[in-house]
Structures are given as structure tokens and as C-alpha cells.
Amino acid sequence: MPNAIEALTAAQVEERLDELLGAVLSSRRTATEPAKTMSALTRPEQDFALHWAGVIAKSNSEMAYQFVDRVAQAFELMDSSGVEGWIIAAMDTYDRNGLYPGSAAFRDVENFAAGLSQGHFAATFENHVGVLEKYVKGVSGRALALKADEQAWTDTETLYLPETTCSFDSVQMNFQLLKSMTAYLWAQTRFGTFRIDRKTGVPIICAEIAKHADAQRALEIFGAVEEVRVMARMKRELPGLVRQMNEWTAPSRSNPEFELFDEVVAPLAHPQSDVQDSLAAVAEIIRRKANCPEASLFRGTVDLERVRVAARGRVEKEKQLFQSMLATMAENLGKPAAEDSDPAETAASIDVHAETGDLDDWSLELTIDGEPVEPPSELMEAASSIVQDFGAMPDEYLVPAGPGDYRSGDEAAESSGDAEESPRDGLHYDEWDYRRNHYRKNWCVLRETEMHPGDVRVVEEVLEKYAHLIAGIRKTFEVLRGDDRLQRRQKQGDDIDIEALVENYVDSRQGMEMSDRLFTKSRRVDRDLAVVFMVDVSGSTKGWINVAERESLVLLCEALETLDDRYAIYGFSGMTRKRCELYRVKRFDEPYGRRVKERIAGLRPQDYTRMGVTIRHLSKLLLEVEAKTKVLITLSDGKPDDYDGYRGEYGIEDTRQALLEAKHAGIHPFCITIDTQAHDYLPRMYGHVNYAMVNDVRKLPLSVSSIYRRLTA
Amino acid sequence: MHTVEVEDYTIADKPYYAPQSQEVELFESAYRNRIPVLLKGPTGCGKTRFMEFMAWRLQLPLVTVSCHDDLTASDLVGRYLIVGGETSWVDGPLAHAVRVGGICYLDEIVEARKDTTVVIHPLADDRRVLPVEKTGELLRAGPEFNLTISYNPGYQSVLKDLKQSTRQRFVALSFDYPQKALEREIIVHESSVDDVTAEALVRFAAMTRNLRGSGLEEGASTRLLVHAAKMIVAGIAPVDACNASITQTLTDDPEMTASIHEMATSLF
Numbered sequence: 001m002p003n004a005i006e007a008l009t010a011a012q013v014e015e016r017l018d019e020l021l022g023a024v025l026s027s028r029r030t031a032t033e034p035a036k037t038m039s040a041l042t043r044p045e046q047d048f049a050l051h052w053a054g055v056i057a058k059s060n061s062e063m064a065y066q067f068v069d070r071v072a073q074a075f076e077l078m079d080s081s082g083v084e085g086w087i088i089a090a091m092d093t094y095d096r097n098g099l100y101p102g103s104a105a106f107r108d109v110e111n112f113a114a115g116l117s118q119g120h121f122a123a124t125f126e127n128h129v130g131v132l133e134k135y136v137k138g139v140s141g142r143a144l145a146l147k148a149d150e151q152a153w154t155d156t157e158t159l160y161l162p163e164t165t166c167s168f169d170s171v172q173m174n175f176q177l178l179k180s181m182t183a184y185l186w187a188q189t190r191f192g193t194f195r196i197d198r199k200t201g202v203p204i205i206c207a208e209i210a211k212h213a214d215a216q217r218a219l220e221i222f223g224a225v226e227e228v229r230v231m232a233r234m235k236r237e238l239p240g241l242v243r244q245m246n247e248w249t250a251p252s253r254s255n256p257e258f259e260l261f262d263e264v265v266a267p268l269a270h271p272q273s274d275v276q277d278s279l280a281a282v283a284e285i286i287r288r289k290a291n292c293p294e295a296s297l298f299r300g301t302v303d304l305e306r307v308r309v310a311a312r313g314r315v316e317k318e319k320q321l322f323q324s325m326l327a328t329m330a331e332n333l334g335k336p337a338a339e340d341s342d343p344a345e346t347a348a349s350i351d352v353h354a355e356t357g358d359l360d361d362w363s364l365e366l367t368i369d370g371e372p373v374e375p376p377s378e379l380m381e382a383a384s385s386i387v388q389d390f391g392a393m394p395d396e397y398l399v400p401a402g403p404g405d406y407r408s409g410d411e412a413a414e415s416s417g418d419a420e421e422s423p424r425d426g427l428h429y430d431e432w433d434y435r436r437n438h439y440r441k442n443w444c445v446l447r448e449t450e451m452h453p454g455d456v457r458v459v460e461e462v463l464e465k466y467a468h469l470i471a472g473i474r475k476t477f478e479v480l481r482g483d484d485r486l487q488r489r490q491k492q493g494d495d496i497d498i499e500a501l502v503e504n505y506v507d508s509r510q511g512m513e514m515s516d517r518l519f520t521k522s523r524r525v526d527r528d529l530a531v532v533f534m535v536d537v538s539g540s541t542k543g544w545i546n547v548a549e550r551e552s553l554v555l556l557c558e559a560l561e562t563l564d565d566r567y568a569i570y571g572f573s574g575m576t577r578k579r580c581e582l583y584r585v586k587r588f589d590e591p592y593g594r595r596v597k598e599r600i601a602g603l604r605p606q607d608y609t610r611m612g613v614t615i616r617h618l619s620k621l622l623l624e625v626e627a628k629t630k631v632l633i634t635l636s637d638g639k640p641d642d643y644d645g646y647r648g649e650y651g652i653e654d655t656r657q658a659l660l661e662a663k664h665a666g667i668h669p670f671c672i673t674i675d676t677q678a679h680d681y682l683p684r685m686y687g688h689v690n691y692a693m694v695n696d697v698r699k700l701p702l703s704v705s706s707i708y709r710r711l712t713a
Numbered sequence: 714m715h716t717v718e719v720e721d722y723t724i725a726d727k728p729y730y731a732p733q734s735q736e737v738e739l740f741e742s743a744y745r746n747r748i749p750v751l752l753k754g755p756t757g758c759g760k761t762r763f764m765e766f767m768a769w770r771l772q773l774p775l776v777t778v779s780c781h782d783d784l785t786a787s788d789l790v791g792r793y794l795i796v797g798g799e800t801s802w803v804d805g806p807l808a809h810a811v812r813v814g815g816i817c818y819l820d821e822i823v824e825a826r827k828d829t830t831v832v833i834h835p836l837a838d839d840r841r842v843l844p845v846e847k848t849g850e851l852l853r854a855g856p857e858f859n860l861t862i863s864y865n866p867g868y869q870s871v872l873k874d875l876k877q878s879t880r881q882r883f884v885a886l887s888f889d890y891p892q893k894a895l896e897r898e899i900i901v902h903e904s905s906v907d908d909v910t911a912e913a914l915v916r917f918a919a920m921t922r923n924l925r926g927s928g929l930e931e932g933a934s935t936r937l938l939v940h941a942a943k944m945i946v947a948g949i950a951p952v953d954a955c956n957a958s959i960t961q962t963l964t965d966d967p968e969m970t971a972s973i974h975e976m977a978t979s980l981f
Contacts, residue, residue: 134972137927138920139979179975237916240952241979494787495847496800505798518795522785 008046010039017068020053023061034065037072045075052087055435063094066106077113086112088438095440115164122166123174132161132182139238140186142384152181152300155310156194156389159185160300167297180245180298183238184230189388191233193226194307195275196389201315206308208279218282219302224292225265225281227299232269248297260290274391315389322382322397329379429613431577434653444577444613451571451583454602456594462554466701470558473705477562485523493519529565529712530588530627532618536636537571537583538609544698545637545674546605551701552635553585553600557592559705565712566625569596572614573606576644580613581606588625608642612654615669619662630667631712635704638675656685672707674700722774722815730759730766731899736886740767743884749837749860751880754888757934760863763888764818773857774815776806780825786832789819790845802848811836811843814857822862823875830879836860837882890922896935904942910951913980914938917955920976921963928969933959951981 008016014035018025025031038046049071057064067087074083086109094102105112115122125148136144136159149160165178188194194203205222212218231249235242264284268277285292387393428442463470487493489500497520508514533556535549553569560567568590571583583606585599586592615632622630640651659669671682671691682691694703740763743750752760761777768775778789791805810817822830835842841854862883864875891899893915900911915938922932941958945951955977960970 130968131971131975134924134927134969135975138924138972138976141919141923183979238979239913240977240981244978494785494792496793496795501795501800508798514798 005043007043010035013038016050020057021061021065024065034068063102066103070106070109074109082116121169121171122164123178125161125163128175136186153303154185155306156189157310184298187230187234191230192275195391196311198394203307203311206304221282221285221292226278228265229268229273229278257291258293318386325379429616432654432657444580446580446613446617448582451585451599452602453598456597458601459554459597462551473559474562477559487521489517490519490521491516493521495520528628530625531567531631532622533569534634535571537606538573539605539607541637542605548700550603552704555701555705561592574610575607580610609640610642610646611640612658615658619667622667632667632669634671636673652681722776724769727769728765730762731895733891744859749883751883751885752863753866755865757936758888758890760888768816776810777818778806780819780821782824782826784825784829786829789832811852811854811858814855816859819862823864900938900942903939904946906942906946917980952977
């Protein structure tokens with residue numbers, strides 16, 4: 001039965017493509033070829049392709065061209081869900097790494113299709129990284145970072161794992177292999193494969209391997225030798241895992257070809273053996289020209305250069321960090337300083353026992369002025385890393401160095417290790433792209449800062465202005481406070497209900513049955529509420545609106561202090577997705593005092609209004625508070641709007657998605673706005689009943705309080 | 714007056730308790746000096762067992778109250794009941810312990826509301842009296858009365874913390890998961906499992922405790938390890954025993970469950 005709707009001809013397709021891709025077409029590159037291949041598709045496939053071409057073109061026309069160039073081939077190799085997967089993957093690559101990798105992803109449709117057929121069984125990094133991260137943290141006690149790469153390897157700080165693992169035909173087996181790779185990489189860092197030479201600060205293997213004439217071959221042999229040693233150590237800690245991994249070990253023990261190898265490496269199974277012993281074995285094997293087994297399935301590669309670079313950076317940093325921590329401790333816990341005492345007199349004598357081989361069988365004993373002191377966890381963590389690197393605590397580290405030598409705040413920022421330039425201490429959030437119907441991962445960067453304080457007199461003026469109304473506001477809120485309610489005629493309770501008892505006594509004397517509902521119970525109705533106020537301080541709030549917002553906050557705070565509700569106030573603005581700003585006015589656990597008032601006074605119009613990321617961040621905050629009811633209230637003057645295209649439908653849809661996420665998490669979002677056009681878009685974002693419009697900005701201050709009261713009664 | 718029999722609450726057989734540090738001596742000293750005691754530590758690390766041990770050692774009855782947020786002052790002090798058409802006063806566990814002497818142990822005190830907790834204040838300072846308004850009595854605690862409360866400071870809750878006005882009346886003993894060797898001993902004693910398995914269980918617990926704050930509220934307590942050990946002795950495969958006794962007890966999150974399961978399969 002032929003298609004009722006006919007397929008488009010090449011000319012028709014080309015016409016559509018010219019419209020969509022005009023920007024990247026020229027006399028030398030036309031849409032003719034792609035149109036020709038696409039004319040062979042069925043009409044539904046063509047519609048699909050053209051629709052997606054339009055969507056992609058909105059992001060980047062070049063990407064759209066690459067897409068149409070290959071889409072016909074894609075349909076030959078895959079079904080439509082496979083093709084869609086290919087599109088999403090390529091666009092993700094584009095988002096993360098830019099145009100060239102993105103285009104390459106589109107051109108590479110054959111590989112993608114091949115991966116897809118195996119995909120059913122593959123264990124992907126993305127699917128399993130959550131579980132693996134926790135696994136590593138649990139097993140090792142250290143939060144090692146996991147990242148995807150082409151091969152499995154580590155630079156001792158990060159474990160790199162392959163994107164896709166597909167050696168078996170079941171997901172479970174592939175996952176077990178991926179887990180084994182992860183565990184083996186961790187074990188290398190843990191059991192000293194990359195031990196550092198104290199004199200040179202360079203990992204021992206870097207220097208030793210280079211000494212061999214054929215360094216490449218030496219490295220391969222080292223891999224095989226070290227595997228024996230590391231596996232022996234692992235076996236003592238994780239016997240179940242090693243049993244499984246042994247199934248994937250390259251054959252050796254029973255194979256006569258490797259008899260010599262086995263002989264040389266036998267001593268490495270000893271629990272005290274270290275990387276030096278492995279290197280000695282390597283030299284021996286080369287000398288005796290023994291054969292080596294191939295790499296086991298779970299063994300990754302060793303990149304000497306990157307290991308060396310990572311180690312060098314880390315060693316210096318950790319030494320400084322450790323020493324300055326000691327100094328700070330000594331200062332804080334030392335003798336109370338006399339007027340002119342020398343800080344050096346607060347002597348800290350420290351003892352350390354080096355590791356004996358078990359997972360965490362070393363200890364740090366700290367004595368300050370002869371008194372044993374429990375080492376704080378940050379010090380233990382820093383020490384643990386050092387001991388892992390060196391196998392012991394170097395003596396010169398045990399001297400406290402002045403804290404001025406090291407700014408520990410920078411350390412956290414430096415070691416974030418992001419390839420992209422990441423703004424200092426920013427948090428990443430996804431953003432919803434409604435056109436593509438999926439999230440742009442880690443698209444926005446949010447920074448939280450404190451609102452710069454203004455003049456507290458501004459607040460006092462507001463209180464004066466509304467003085468006659470504040471008492472009234474407080475009264476209306478007092479009604480909402482939790483109170484005790486007495487329940488009568490209960491089966492059990494704290495007190496006897498005399499009325500009920502008397503009645504029942506009379507009844508029983510008359511021969512009737514006596515009820516057992518003779519008690520009173522006092523039930524306390526508790527208000528268990530936590531609220532976050534999200535205040536729009538974008539540039540559009542300049543003038544009257546800014547004043548009104550400030551006044552609203554002042555009155556609101558006065559009212560909230562009457563209740564027991566926990567509340568927090570944050571201003572939000574920002575410019576482009578990389579600079580989303582959140583201004584702390586009041587944290588949850590902060591009292592409403594002078595500081596908060598100063599910050600309210602300091603509210604100033606800023607830049608743009610990117611709402612989605614703010615909602616996501618504040619939702620996270622609310623989830624950390626324990627309360628039966630959680631509310632997120634937005635004070636805004638208009639639509640979401642940011643400089644880099646975050647406006648119109650895109651902005652509204654992302655905001656709506658963020659609000660839905662909040663609702664799913666049990667948070668109640670609400671919006672108070674002065675935008676008279678609010679009815680056009682607020683119902684879509686917040687829902688029909690979850691917003692309130694105040695049509696006169698001067699009425700905002702009072703309205704906010706009464707709206708809050710209604711909302712939470 | 715209708716009261717509870719003291720004999721029901723006295724502990725006859727010596728309970729097994731392996732001290733972690735000086736807690737036995739400290740508790741005895743506090744008792745003899747008539748100072749109330751506060752036990753703090755995570756769940757399942759021996760606080761209740763310690764109380765049983767001390768009650769046995771001092772030969773005192775032990776009354777335990779598990780606190781919750783519906784607990785009222787009447788639940789602690791007592792109330793009037795109707796018996797055969799007559800009102801009759803019944804002591805609550807606190808009043809009873811004060812009257813006849815003994816240890817009153819209020820477990821997880823922060824779960825109770827603050828207006829309930831203040832009932833213990835006059836008992837917890839040198840007055841050592843309990844006013845019973847409804848009967849018009851002022852009960853004075855003799856030398857054989859001790860008040861002990863417990864809570865878990867690890868729960869970072871805005872609502873549930875112990876106020877200074879309450880805390881500063883007590884001698885505080887801190888409990889934590891036992892050191893590895895001791896924990897192994899305890900597991901072996903309580904379940905009769907072999908040393909190797911006990912060792913592996915202790916390692917498993919350490920791994921879960923590493924995840925505290927990374928998605929797990931609490932790591933595995935010693936109690937859970939004993940459960941798992943008992944099941945292993947009864948013939949259940951170690952990985953299954955860990956899954957049922959520990960993994961599924963600690964968390965419902967699928968990713969976390971998977972991770973902990975992988976740890977178990979790596980160990981056994």
C-alpha cells in the first residue's frame with residue numbers, strides 16, 4: 001500500500017534546506033547533495049529530519065548542515081529512536097566541547113550506529129558513574145573524582161574510565177568489568193604504584209622506567225608485574241572482588257610460556273612488597289628475556305608524564321596545607337598568649353605511625369604541649385593523601401609552618417580540575433531546552449554572595465512610615481501562631497474530663513453503660529513552615545519597584561518575626577548563563593538583626609533575570625531544612641529575561657520546568673508580581689492558583705504580608 | 714495506689730558489655746555524686762546495652778522511656794485514671810523511679826517537645842525534686858535515683874537539638890562505633906560468627922561510614938553488623954545477609970543501594 005502522503009522530491013527538500021541553512025550555504029556548498037540523499041527517505045522520515053534540522057539550526061546552522069548531510073545514512077543504519085539518540089549525542093558534544101567536536105559527532109554516524117547495536121549491553125560511564133563514585137568513596141574513604149576518557153588510567157587524583165565498556169553481552173557483566181577497572185585504578189593509587197621519591201618529588205616509576213633502553217617495553221612489563229603485586233594486596237582487602245577479577249586475568253599460572261615470569265614475580269605477593277620490588281622484577285625480566293602475559297581486561301594504561309605533572313602539583317600544595325593546618329591548630333589550642341609572648345613557644349610535638357599495609361591501619365598521633373589531641377578530620381584527610389603518596393609521613397612535614405604562607409581558600413578552587421575555565425566557586429546547574437526537549441547539562445554557573453549592606457536608617461524610615469500599620473499586621477499574624485487545642489471526651493489523655501465523668505457517673509447510676517471517653521487531651525497545633533523569598537533585583541526593578549520591594553521585605557520580616565516560621569531571603573540577578581548571581585540577604589538560621597536590615601537596605605537593581613537556575617538552587621536549599629511545609633515565594637516584576645537568549649518562550653519554559661522540579665520535591669512555589677501582563681505567562685509557569693498580581697506597586701508592601709498570611713494560614 | 718512491680722525492672726543476669734573507654738567509671742562516679750548523665754552517640758553503638766550493664770552493676774531497677782514528639786508531661790509524671798467509677802492516680806515512669814529509687818533512662822530525648830523536656834529540670838539539678846501538681850506532692854529523689862538521657866548529635870536538625878539550659882545539667886558521655894578490634898570482638902560474642910567473617914563485617918561497616926554525608930545519613934551501626942552475623946551463622950549467604958540486614962536498612966535510594974551492594978560483593 002503506497003504512502004498516502006507522498007515523499008518530498010529532491011527539489012522540494014532543497015528548497016526547505018535553503019531556508020533553514022541559508023547562513024552556511026554558498027555557491028561552493030549547496031544543499032543539493034543532502035537534498036538528494038534525503039529524497040530517498042519516506043515522508044515521515046523526511047518530516048522528522050526537517051523538523052530536527054530546524055531545531056538544530058536554531059542553535060547552530062553549521063551543525064544543522066552536518067546533520068542533513070548524514071541523516072539519510074543514519075536512517076539506513078538505525079531506526080528513528082537510534083537516529084534521535086545520534087542527534088542528542090552530537091548536540092551534547094556540541095554543548096560541551098564546541099562546534100568542531102560536535103560536527104565530528106554528526107559525521108561519525110557509522111560509529112555511533114555500531115556502538116548502538118552493542119549499546120544494549122554496554123555499560124556506559126554516564127549510567128554507572130553515580131554508583132561507582134559512591135563505591136570508591138566507601139572503599140577508599142577518599143572522594144576521588146571519576147571522569148570519562150578514551151581509556152582507563154589515573155593521574156593519582158582522578159580516575160579516568162572508558163565511556164563505554166562492551167566486552168560482554170550483558171550489562172551486568174560489563175558493569176562488573178567497569179567496576180573492576182575502577183577498583184584497580186584506585187588500588188594503584190592506594191598501594192603505591194605511583195609512590196613519590198622524597199628527594200626528587202617525582203614518582204619513582206617515572207625516573208626508573210626512563211632508565212631502560214626500551215622504555216616502552218619496560219612500561220608494558222611493569223604493567224604486568226605490578227598487576228601481580230597490586231592484586232595480591234587487593235586480595236587481602238576485597239577478596240570477593242578479586243575472585244571475580246581473577247576470571248579476567250590473563251592466563252599465566254598454568255601456562256608454561258610464562259613459567260619464568262611467574263618465578264620472578266612470586267615474591268611480589270608478599271604483603272610488604274612495594275613498587276621498588278616491582279621495578280626490580282622488571283629489570284630481572286628484561287635481563288632474563290622472559291615472556292610477559294598480556295594485559296588483563298581490567299587493567300588500564302599508565303601515562304607517566306601526566307602522573308608526574310599531577311604529582312608535582314599536588315605534593316607542594318599538600319605539604320603547605322598540612323603544615324599550615326598544624327600551625328593553625330597549635331595557635332588555637334596553645335597556651336593563652338601573654339601580651340608579648342612568642343607564638344613559637346606554643347610547641348607542637350607530633351608523632352606519626354606509618355602505614356603497615358591495611359586499608360587504614362596507620363594513625364596520626366598529635367600532642368600539643370604534651371597533651372594528646374584528636375586530629376581533626378581535615379588534617380587526617382590531608383595526612384592520608386601524603387602518606388599514600390610517600391608511604392610514610394616525611395619528617396620535614398611535621399613542623400608547623402606559618403599560616404600566612406598558604407591561603408587554603410584557593411586550594412579548593414585550584415583543585416577543581418575542570419577543563420573549562422570554571423569561575424571561582426560557582427555551582428553548576430542544568431537548564432531545560434524546551435525546543436530539544438532535554439536538559440543542557442551544567443549549563444549555568446551560579447555564585448552566591450552576600451548582599452552588600454546599605455544604610456540601616458533606610459529600614460528605620462520604612463518602619464516609621466508604616467508604623468500605624470505594623471501593629472495591625474502583627475495582630476493578624478499572631479492569630480496564625482500555633483496554639484493548644486483542648487480535645488474533650490477522649491479515650492485517653494492527660495486529664496480527666498470532669499463534665500464527661502459526671503455525666504457518665506449519673507448514667508451508670510441509672511443503670512446505663514458507662515462510656516470510656518472520659519479524658520481530655522491537649523493537642524498542640526504546630527506551624528512547621530520554612531519559606532524562601534526569591535527577590536528579583538534585576539535592572540528592570542529600578543526606581544519605584546526597588547523601593548517597593550525593599551519596603552515589602554521590611555514589613556514581611558516584621559510579620560514573620562511574630563510567627564515561628566523559618567525564613568530566608570535571597571536576591572537574584574545575573575548576566576548570561578555563566579554569571580548567575582544570588583545575593584544573600586538573610587539565611588535561615590540568621591536572626592533578623594542589624595546585619596539583615598542593612599542588607600535589605602542595600603538592595604539595588606542589578607542586571608537580568610534568569611529564574612530557572614535560581615529556583616533550582618533555592619529548592620536545594622529548602623530541601624536541606626526540616627519542615628513539614630516548604631514554600632518558595634518569588635517577588636518579581638516581570639518575565640524571565642537574560643542577555644544571552646534566555647527570554648520569551650525559552651525562559652518561560654525553563655522556569656516552568658524548574659518549578660515542576662521543585663513541586664516534585666515537595667516544595668510549594670508561589671509568585672507575587674506587579675506585572676500587569678502577568679496573566680499571559682504566570683499561569684503556565686506557576687499554575688493558575690499559585691500567583692498573585694498586585695496592580696499598584698505602591699500597594700506591594702502591604703499586599704505581600706497579607707498574601708503570605710493567606711497562603712500559610 | 715496502683716504501681717508497677719519493681720522486680721520487673723531489675724536486671725538479674727549480667728549483660729555483655731565491652732567498654733570503649735572510661736564510661737563505666739564515669740557513670741558510677743556521676744551516680745554516686747547524684748549528677749544526671751547524658752549519653753550521646755549514633756544509633757546502635759551500645760548506649761542502651763551500657764545502661765542495662767550499669768543497672769545490673771549497681772543493682773538498680775531500670776525504667777526506659779522512648780521519647781517521641783507526642784510525649785506529654787503526664788506520660789512521664791503520671792495521670793489519673795478511672796477505675797470502677799473512682800479516680801485513681803498512676804505514677805508515670807519518672808515519678809515511679811524517683812519514688813522507689815532506680816534509673817530512669819529517657820532515650821532520644823530530643824524527639825520530645827521542649828515543653829515536655831523541662832519537666833526533668835528540677836530533677837536534674839541539685840534540688841533533685843519532681844513536683845507532681847495534680848496530687849500536690851513534691852517527690853524528693855533519694856540517693857538511689859539516677860536520671861539518664863540520650864540523644865544522637867549527628868542529626869543536624871534545626872528543630873531537634875538540646876538547649877544549653879538542659880544540657881548543662883548533665884555529665885556527658887560520648888559513645889561512638891567501637892574501635893575495629895573491639896567491634897570484631899563484640900560481633901563474635903553476640904553472634905558466635907567466626908573471626909574472618911567478623912573482620913569482613915567490620916570492614917564493610919567502615920565503608921558505609923565513609924559514605925556518611927555523601928548520601929547516607931548514617932553508616933552501619935554495630936547492631937546491624939550483629940544482625941548480619943547472626944543470619945550468616947544461621948546459614949544465609951554473607952552477601953544476602955548483608956543486603957537484608959544492612960544495605961536495605963540503611964537506605965532506599967537505588968544508586969546508594971547498588972553501591973553498597975557492590976561493596977558487599979567485593980568483601981565476601
